[in-house]
Amino acid sequence: MTYKKPVQKLAGKIREITLGENLKLGGESVLPFYSFDGDTGHKPVIGMEIWDVHPENWPTTVMEELGDRVRNPVEWAKFCEEKYKPDFLCLRFVGANPDMGDRTPEECAQIAKEVAEAVTLPLVIAGCDSNEKNGKIFTKVAEALADKNFAFLSAVESNYKEVGAAVGLAYGNIVVAESSVDLNLAKQLNILLMQLGVKPEKMLMNPGCSAVGYGYEYVITTLDRIRLAALDQNDATLQLPIIMPVSFETWKVKESAASVEDVPEWGDQEERGIAMEISTSVGILAAGANAVVLRHPRSLEVVREFINSLIQ
Amino acid sequence: MALTGMDIYKLLPKKNCKECGFPTCLAFAMKLAQGGVEAEKCPYMSEDAKTRLSEATAPPMRTVRFGAGDRCYTLGGETVLFRHEKTFVNRPRFAVAFSDTMSNEEIQSKIERMNKVDYIRISEEMYVEIAALECKSGNKDTFLSLIKRVKDGCKKAVPMIITSDPEIARAAVEECRESGPILFGADEQNYEAMVNLAKQYNLLLGVTALDQEKLYDLVQKIQNLGYRELLLSTGSTALKQVFDDVVNIRRTALVSQDRTFGYPTAVFAHKLAKEKMMQLAIATLFVEKYASVIVLDDIDYSLALPLFALRQNIYTDPQRPMRVEQGLYRIGSADENSPLLVTVDFALTYFIVSGEVERSKVPAWMLIPDAGGYSVLTAWAAGKFSGKTIARAVKEFAVEEKLKTREIIIPGKVAVLKADIEDELPSWKVVVGAEEAALLPKFLRDYTGKKVS
Numbered sequence: 033m034t035y036k037k038p039v040q041k042l043a044g045k046i047r048e049i050t051l052g053e054n055l056k057l058g059g060e061s062v063l064p065f066y067s068f069d070g071d072t073g074h075k076p077v078i079g080m081e082i083w084d085v086h087p088e089n090w091p092t093t094v095m096e097e098l099g100d101r102v103r104n105p106v107e108w109a110k111f112c113e114e115k116y117k118p119d120f121l122c123l124r125f126v127g128a129n130p131d132m133g134d135r136t137p138e139e140c141a142q143i144a145k146e147v148a149e150a151v152t153l154p155l156v157i158a159g160c161d162s163n164e165k166n167g168k169i170f171t172k173v174a175e176a177l178a179d180k181n182f183a184f185l186s187a188v189e190s191n192y193k194e195v196g197a198a199v200g201l202a203y204g205n206i207v208v209a210e211s212s213v214d215l216n217l218a219k220q221l222n223i224l225l226m227q228l229g230v231k232p233e234k235m236l237m238n239p240g241c242s243a244v245g246y247g248y249e250y251v252i253t254t255l256d257r258i259r260l261a262a263l264d265q266n267d268a269t270l271q272l273p274i275i276m277p278v279s280f281e282t283w284k285v286k287e288s289a290a291s292v293e294d295v296p297e298w299g300d301q302e303e304r305g306i307a308m309e310i311s312t313s314v315g316i317l318a319a320g321a322n323a324v325v326l327r328h329p330r331s332l333e334v335v336r337e338f339i340n341s342l343i344q
Numbered sequence: 345m346a347l348t349g350m351d352i353y354k355l356l357p358k359k360n361c362k363e364c365g366f367p368t369c370l371a372f373a374m375k376l377a378q379g380g381v382e383a384e385k386c387p388y389m390s391e392d393a394k395t396r397l398s399e400a401t402a403p404p405m406r407t408v409r410f411g412a413g414d415r416c417y418t419l420g421g422e423t424v425l426f427r428h429e430k431t432f433v434n435r436p437r438f439a440v441a442f443s444d445t446m447s448n449e450e451i452q453s454k455i456e457r458m459n460k461v462d463y464i465r466i467s468e469e470m471y472v473e474i475a476a477l478e479c480k481s482g483n484k485d486t487f488l489s490l491i492k493r494v495k496d497g498c499k500k501a502v503p504m505i506i507t508s509d510p511e512i513a514r515a516a517v518e519e520c521r522e523s524g525p526i527l528f529g530a531d532e533q534n535y536e537a538m539v540n541l542a543k544q545y546n547l548l549l550g551v552t553a554l555d556q557e558k559l560y561d562l563v564q565k566i567q568n569l570g571y572r573e574l575l576l577s578t579g580s581t582a583l584k585q586v587f588d589d590v591v592n593i594r595r596t597a598l599v600s601q602d603r604t605f606g607y608p609t610a611v612f613a614h615k616l617a618k619e620k621m622m623q624l625a626i627a628t629l630f631v632e633k634y635a636s637v638i639v640l641d642d643i644d645y646s647l648a649l650p651l652f653a654l655r656q657n658i659y660t661d662p663q664r665p666m667r668v669e670q671g672l673y674r675i676g677s678a679d680e681n682s683p684l685l686v687t688v689d690f691a692l693t694y695f696i697v698s699g700e701v702e703r704s705k706v707p708a709w710m711l712i713p714d715a716g717g718y719s720v721l722t723a724w725a726a727g728k729f730s731g732k733t734i735a736r737a738v739k740e741f742a743v744e745e746k747l748k749t750r751e752i753i754i755p756g757k758v759a760v761l762k763a764d765i766e767d768e769l770p771s772w773k774v775v776v777g778a779e780e781a782a783l784l785p786k787f788l789r790d791y792t793g794k795k796v797s
């Protein structure tokens with residue numbers, strides 16, 4: 033017998049979404065990196081995290097490289113764009129958290145506007161831990177950045193009407209639909225947003241992320257199932273590119289957060305944090321994510337090289 | 345290829361005697377084709393028919409073995425492409441690469457690093473299972489001395505002998521036969537000698553060829569020699585191609601149902617990238633998508649922590665989340681005045697938290713209510729970790745009789761539960777603990793310190 037290489041032809045295709053002016057996501061009609069089956073679409077992209085407040089407990093070398101710029105999101109953003117050349121920047125309003133300074137939506141909008149004017153990269157706007165507050169921030173920020181086509185991370189079940197209406201309908205930006213590691217929940221939220229009138233071209237999804245070792249098997253399985261539903265069963269409600277804020281999860285788990293004094297046998301702390309960030313990203317990229325947000329420049333470099341060597 | 349009911353019917357004695365428990369031979373054949381019954385149920389089948397049937401009804405991917413004694417591992421035997429379809433059964437094993445052209449110091453320090461990575465995560469011991477020993481010198485004695493050193497240095501690792509020279513291979517196998525090594529290096533030129541050697545010592549044989557087509561042909565030749573304890577790897581040197589190879593070998597077995605590729609695969613991550621973090625990325629990819637032996641240049645905790653955790657995640661049974669039994673657990677020499685913590689019955693959470701309590705050296709109690717087997721926030725969001733469930737556990741496990749303390753420490757992530765619990769347990773005070781278990785040791789020391797002073 034001679035070898036017959038199996039080919040899997042799938043019926044569906046992930047929608048092509050443009051972030052900002054010309055950063056394209058999605059467009060694939062095969063499973064992640066399955067170039068032997070067909071068109072892998074646009075290369076997965078990588079964003080870098082920027083905070084509106086001075087970050088606590090960030091890796092030492094990152095803090096050293098950023099220096100005083102971390103006190104000013106505009107300077108910080110400019111520096112990252114020039115030095116590390118990510119595909120996008122993720123501006124995260126940690127300081128809007130009611131327990132972390134309770135920055136007002138108006139102030140957030142002002143910061144977002146200044147950052148957007150200072151850089152050429154597209155922005156992804158992330159909120160704080162309070163979904164209620166996020167509804168308010170996103171409304172103001174989306175207004176200040178009207179029709180920029182930036183993404184907002186994220187609309188959840190409890191605030192999707194407010195976020196969808198402001199971000200996706202009134203101000204021409206992109207809504208990220210975030211659900212909790214379950215295919216049906218992801219589908220349901222996408223449908224609700226579409227019923228609200230948000231155009232699929234103005235949507236991305238985040239079906240729930242975690243760090244490797246922390247319920248990560250559910251994350252991978254949910255991604256597998258979402259991608260198979262979108263591509264194999266041609267389920268149009270799930271054919272949206274996926275974005276995941278990996279760094280939001282990986283830097284707080286013990287593997288990254290424990291100091292060398294705490295666990296001497298584990299060795300260099302920063303190295304562990306980078307490894308957790310890389311492994312978590314690669315795992316979800318291989319299961320279907322189209323974009324990831326990272327914190328450490330070294331992770332960015334490695335994940336980019338990884339993507340490039342799988343897609344040439 | 346799988347046999348149809350009609351194919352099987354042709355192999356049966358056609359006596360319609362019903363001894364198999366089916367009304368006719370045909371009915372029995374149909375059931376056999378679906379895999380719902382064993383061929384042995386028919387006492388009248390010829391030997392020849394039996395072998396043909398058992399081959400045809402064998403699982404699409406073989407389960408193979410290596411190692412010896414309590415370091416015996418199984419690879420392969422997978423039946424699905426995605427873990428939600430059923431479950432992945434035989435986890436990949438990690439290897440660290442050595443070669444006989446390395447300096448003594450390099451070998452020594454690798455051995456030390458390998459031995460250093462040994463820890464428990466959710467009741468599973470994590471360490472590198474394989475030492476991949478490559479003969480690059482072409483010299484038998486040089487190679488044997490490497491094998492000896494690594495064998496003596498890393499008692500836990502099973503050797504994987506890597507050479508294409510059958511002479512050297514034989515000497516190497518004899519050097520470490522008691523540990524059940526993997527013999528890696530059957531190729532187009534040497535396969536007959538290698539198969540003989542593997543047969544003689546009953547070894548898992550690594551087979552390699554330039555690309556998928558050549559590998560396929562070579563496996564057929566080896567099967568024709570009657571050997572089926574195989575581990576496959578193409579000689580591709582670019583990540584993109586290796587991914588193609590590994591995925592398509594698995595799909596050929598499971599989707600095309602072609603057992604020529606029904607064997608586990610090995611990936612040499614250290615040959616695809618030099619840099620450590622890039623090797624980590626590559627290893628991550630292949631834990632998820634489908635390799636069974638993954639070779640790295642080196643190991644340390646920064647690589648092991650994500651990789652072993654990922655492997656443990658991906659290879660848990662999706663139908664059966666790991667749960668711990670509900671109850672009141674004593675950590676260390678806790679007495680009736682020791683602090684009481686509450687968490688959920690999700691195994692991952694329980695083991696992380698109890699590990700941190702142990703690390704704190706503060707003797708304590710842990711109360712585990714029925715939280716549906718979910719993580720803290722999941723259980724809370726699902727309404728399974730609430731004032732009611734916690735109060736019920738306090739009653740059920742007679743906490744008030746066993747302990748004098750009337751304070752209960754709850755996970756920081758569910759600080760909102762405080763009032764709810766205090767409503768249900770009026771004589772108790774709720775203390776909100778740290779958000780991450782890693783902060784527990786400090787928290788517990790401060791907490792007990794305050795009590796004493």
Ligand code: B12
Nearest residue numbers: 212242247687693718719720721722725755777778780781
């Ligand atoms: C895996 C997962 C699931 C799995 C469940 C797996 C399981 N057995 O728990 C599945 C897919 C089933 C699931 C389901 C749901 N999930 Co869920 N899930 C997750 C995910 C991705 C990881 C959870 C995990 O394993 N964490 C790891 C464990 C170890 O963490 P942990 O238990 O919290 O323990 C840590 C700390 O709390 C602390 N700690 C623990 N105990 C104690 C005790 C003390 C005393 C102290 C001091 C500290 C401490 O130490 C641990 C380590 O630091 C998270 C998102 C995330 N990134 O965390 C969402 C998440 C928890 N899920 C969420 C939700 C909403 C749900 C659902 C309700 C969705 C729905 N509407 O159906 C369902 C509920 C179940 C149901 N109705 O059937 C939300 C919760 C939102 C919120 N803030 O309330 C989250 C945060 C996702 C999100 N961002 O929306 N989920």
Ligand code: SF4
Nearest residue numbers: 360361362364369386
């Ligand atoms: S026992 Fe064998 S011969 Fe008898 S009916 Fe069943 S299959 Fe036919």
